[in-house]
Amino acid sequence: MSNPQDRLNEPTLSTRGLQPENKETPISFLNTDIVPSHLFFKRNHFSYPKLTYSNYWLPINGLVKTPKIFSLQEIVKLPSKTIKVILECAGNKRSLFEPKVFGEQWEKGAISQGYWTGVSLTTLLEATGINPKAKEVLIEGYDKGKRTDKNNEYSYSRSLPLDKALDPDTIIAYEYNSQPIPFKHGYPLRLIVPNWYGMASVKWIKQISLISSEFKGPYQSIDYVYYPNKENDTDSFPVTIMNVNSTIQEPVHMEILNTGTHVIKGIAWTGAGEVSKVEVSTDHGDTWLEAEIEPTYRSYGWVSWTYEWSVYDPGEYTIMSKSTDTLGRTQPLKPFWNRKGYGYNAIDKVEVKIE
Amino acid sequence: MSNPQDRLNEPTLSTRGLQPENKETPISFLNTDIVPSHLFFKRNHFSYPKLTYSNYWLPINGLVKTPKIFSLQEIVKLPSKTIKVILECAGNKRSLFEPKVFGEQWEKGAISQGYWTGVSLTTLLEATGINPKAKEVLIEGYDKGKRTDKNNEYSYSRSLPLDKALDPDTIIAYEYNSQPIPFKHGYPLRLIVPNWYGMASVKWIKQISLISSEFKGPYQSIDYVYYPNKENDTDSFPVTIMNVNSTIQEPVHMEILNTGTHVIKGIAWTGAGEVSKVEVSTDHGDTWLEAEIEPTYRSYGWVSWTYEWSVYDPGEYTIMSKSTDTLGRTQPLKPFWNRKGYGYNAIDKVEVKIE
Incomplete structure (x- = not known):
């Protein structure tokens, strides 16, 4: 028989929720600096989207000079870059706040890092051109659903200010650690926004639109906002770059x-x-x-x-x-x-x- | 390509430690009453023992009338019983104590249950007979190592009072949920002591000895003892049955x-x-x-x-x-x-x- 006692003791993700799936990296037990994809934390707002890969296209529209629809094949042929990037959930370590706050009770493992490969968003925007009125770049994911505080259905959408969107290290990634990004982490295309908390790195990109005004979707204007007061919204400001x-x-x-x-x-x-x-x-x-x-x-x-x-x-x-x-x-x-x-x-x- | 998004979201064990391996059942996310073996919590005092199954024998000795050494083949041929038993680590929910206490910070998942199949310990003791001087039954596991508070090496050993050892539902188990017990849970033989906290259910049984006096090994007289005071050992008493x-x-x-x-x-x-x-x-x-x-x-x-x-x-x-x-x-x-x-x-x- 095999020697099961010789199997290594492998760490595993800790489950915080299954609907949607939220799981935490065993941060104390990593034996490598580059988190393997099966130990990358999972953070979802909705159940996983249904995608038809055979028919996958990425439209870039709105305030561009020439709207374009890219195929995956076109995207992977463009010049690529590979960068080591941390993704840290903005709620990492939430369970440590006193007084306690509601939401997923992340301990210290809502953070992972590895090598992301993709094309600079700016490369795609060079192909479409930018209308001078554009102020923000709106990225919409295929994931969508209801919120406890609203009746409508929302897709997971976030915008970036133009300067951050044009940073050459803001990429549309298709590989993680030299492999196609696992489905649960955004396959086929995921935005990667270095230095910002993970909510900016939209998974399963559906479309990219250039817009002239501040985007007000709920994952930008309700969630991922710092509210310093328990009882009111005064002095609130958006979550962007990671703290030291x-x-x-x-x-x-x-x-x-x-x-x-x-x-x-x-x-x-x-x-x-x-x-x-x-x-x-x-x-x-x-x-x-x-x-x-x-x-x-x-x-x-x-x-x-x-x-x-x-x-x-x-x-x-x-x-x-x-x-x-x-x-x-x-x-x-x-x-x-x-x-x-x-x-x-x-x-x-x-x-x-x-x- | 396959449809990876259709995969169910499965819960996973949470890692509390790897040396030795200690992992917690995702108790909030079980979708069955019978815990599958891959979600059964793991609690170890030492690294996993090295066993040679081809040469596995179970000796029963000490204050018996006729010492015997059973082969696995003999044991599985004896009348068996299957009982649904909870194993709960005595430290389950330890992280909730205030003031905090040292040791593995178990949350609420150091508990699992399922069907254990084996032979009553009393059936084996009928075969050896019992010397009237016997007071306790000492069960030694193959797992051993050092403790932070001692210099010697100790095996994981625990005794049971004779009446509990002779309870027909105290079994020497060889199957969990109709499969051989997984190695990490005690293969080939594990004691199962219903109603007691899990420390009594010794894994990887090496030998069973009947003794005339109270066993004083460290996992009986130092650990698994309630010490009501932080600074001294007064009023201490042993951990036995599970609390409601x-x-x-x-x-x-x-x-x-x-x-x-x-x-x-x-x-x-x-x-x-x-x-x-x-x-x-x-x-x-x-x-x-x-x-x-x-x-x-x-x-x-x-x-x-x-x-x-x-x-x-x-x-x-x-x-x-x-x-x-x-x-x-x-x-x-x-x-x-x-x-x-x-x-x-x-x-x-x-x-x-x-x-």
């Missing part, structure tokens, strides 16, 4: 360890500039020491860091990590609470007991 | 729902007697109404229950479930806090928002 952030992968929260030397390891990332340092504290934040950052080319990915911790006194310890980016943004001790629970980036913490 | 308990499966915590009628559903179980009622409150516990219990034959399994909830006022609600057993045990509002975090059975709660 870090996550401790090892040890895990509430783990029991021996005295001796332990490697504390984690990841750090930002949606603006580069991560410039990661600091670790093992004494509730009284003293901070710099972690060692792996000298990887970051592109739009995260950095991995480690910190060697020698501990000889049994007891309870709080380990904290804090990252800072080249723009001087740094993780706050307390998160910016907002009613829908976006953008959590407080200093990360795990507690351990040393025996 | 219930878990709300739907809705999930912090879910956002429409006004209208929703089915609240869950499971309830006990380690003594039968579940006699399940009550649900949707107003923070001010009023309680009885849920409908599915008329399943319980055996040693859980009962499923539902409660139809009609809600017309938008707002935030706390849904609670409370089960009571035929011995009059009922779930408390506050859990019995203990230092190692066992036996959590406070009234279950989920919060929802109605829009």
